Amino acid sequence: MADAPAPAPAPAPAPSPSPAPAPSGGEDAYERGRGAEARIRELLDRSKAAEKELATHRASEAERLAAARAERDAHWQQRFELLRAGIDDDDGAALVAQAWERQPKEGRGKTPAEWWAKVAADAASGKETPQLSKALAAYLPSPAPAPAPRGTTKAAPAPAPAPRGAEVRGGGALLEFDPKTGFAGLLGAQLGALRR
Secondary structure, eight states: OOOOOOOOOOOOOOOOOOOOOTTSSSSOHHHHHHHHHHHHHHHHHHHHHHHHHHHHHHHHHHHHHHHHHHHHHHHHHHHHHHHTOOOOHHOOOOOOOOHHHHOOOOTTTTSHOOOOOOOHHHHHHHHOOOOHHHHHHSSSOOOOOOOOOOOOOOOOOOOOOOOOOOTTTTOSOOOOOOOOTHHHHHHHHHHHHHHH
């Protein structure tokens, strides 16, 4: 008989699903995934906390900048008002602010510029002004002269014209200039006038 074909070997049993070989740390892939997920959640939480902190910081910085801008605008508004009242330098502005702070609160006005405008108007009209330092009093406008009664004013006589080309002896202030001798001749004439 002929040899019968040998039965085919039985297929090897399928390997049972087993975890991947453990890395050197001893964790399997599942545990590594859970650790990575936990780390991502931790980073997300930290990111959200940082975003909240940044938003709070931005809000406080915006408030600080708005307050600084309002303070700067108030300063320049006050300087503009002082300029309109005749105070045009830093020293004058500082003097007005110091004098304003020394005044009683009920009569001084809301701002140094407002107070100074009233003081300057009173000084210009001849009214009595508060006691001021000499440095600050220099900024006051001079009082307007009293108007002369009608019909009593006379025109001032016209000044006499200076003599032209005449030599004034004694002071040597007015000498005749000779273009031929130039300034040397003028200087000699002055020296001659002094020697006489």
